[in-house]
Amino acid sequence: MDPTKFQRILQAVLIIVGLNLLAHFLPFERVSLAGDDIEYLTVPSQERWEYARSQMALSSRRPLEIFHILLHWIAGDHKLLWVAAEFLASSLLAGCVYLLMRQLIGDPVGGLACTVFYVLLPNKERLYHHLGYTHIHAVIALTVVSLIFFLAYLRTSRTVHLWASVACYTITVFWYELGFFLPLVLLIAAVPYGKKKMGACLLFLLPVALNTLWRSGVFGGGDFTLAPLFRATFWDNLLDARKLYFGQPMLKWILYGLVRFPSIQRSWLLFLLAADGLVLWGSFRWLRKSSLAAIPLKLLPVALAMTLFFLIPAAMGYEVLGRHTPLSSIGFSILAIAALRWLVGPRPLLPVLLTALLGVSLMICQGLAWSQVVSCRMNQAILETLQQKKASLATADRVVIDQDSFAQRIPSAFRMLDPENHLDTYWGVDGLLGENFRGPVHWVTGRRIPVEIIRSERRLIPRKGTVLIDYAAVYPEGFHDGRRGRLPR
16 A cells, blocks of 8 residues: 555544544543443352353354453453443444545545544444443444455455455354344445446355354254344334434434533533634634545445445344444435535535534534433442442342432433433433342342332332432432532532
């Protein structure tokens, strides 16, 4: 590769990584562990090998998801290490997306513009919240690498690229199924290259067949069935997926991100404003000197295929969530930039609109990131309260977590948008779920003590033998952006 070209690619990747940090990880704080994290960490060291074997036997869909559990045991409960892993994994994905965009579009400016839009698209916000999503970023990045290798094969006809693509795809379908329909995307990408290149897509039927056999129970207990494809819920879910781009969920992410941005801790807010200003100033100057070429029309069918096909596995479940959108959002980002470029034209309005879009998107993502930090602090505060009451819990008959008391004291949504929200979400991100504390209670107590969750209903609970975890117990000195105790003067 030409050294100058390599240097430009490296510079663009570093820009993307920096933008990922600025948009999603400042302040660099995620202090709570999710329910699954607690479950993995409480497995005694001497039982972990047997636990891992049992999980692989039970996981007829995702046997390679064992990497996720092993990573927990390697990192332990070092939360800063988890945040670093999440940042690095998400940056790896963003970098891979840029390499894919550059290869697909054939224009460095267009590739960077589409990648920036992708990184700042708020429908993926959940992937930056809990530390356990590190492996989701990793497996999706590997799916993108598979697509990059296949595109290289289409250009060069080198079989090493084709087999590398097949190998990456094989790993991903046994790890996490969101990229299962990648071969259909590859087939559409191969159409302009003729029948021979289209025929190469048949090689991907081998891992598809192996995965289907695995799920059907040939190698153990299986759960494979095509029944979801013929249920009304599948089509409802697929149609509902549009809301992640144009419906109420997207509206809430945008609105809540903007609303929460001014509430960021003052020192961090000033830093973010200064950093955002520098980014916008540099971006506007660069866009005025650069020319954003029109997205090639032949690319649009591939982008549409990615947008639709990568949502099918998620629609076969109970609902399509923000964590299911990273692959489909690649195609959507190309379509969005193509539409903007077509509507506005190359100059002189386009640099202004792109810079304005960048600024608003940064504020949305940073507002959502701050909500995630406060939500994590809330969950951590309850865990700390449980640990402080460990002596009382040792002899208690039951633990009562009064989620309603938190919901009544902590604003978490606009009622017109979230009428049923009971602090289940906190300004558009995962909030306080009382059910998630059954595992932590058992972790702290070391025994299977009954845990009752109070939401909106009120009922009589005997005081004797009951440890109550409510707002007053967790925040006796007030709610300080999720922190316990008094803030330093």
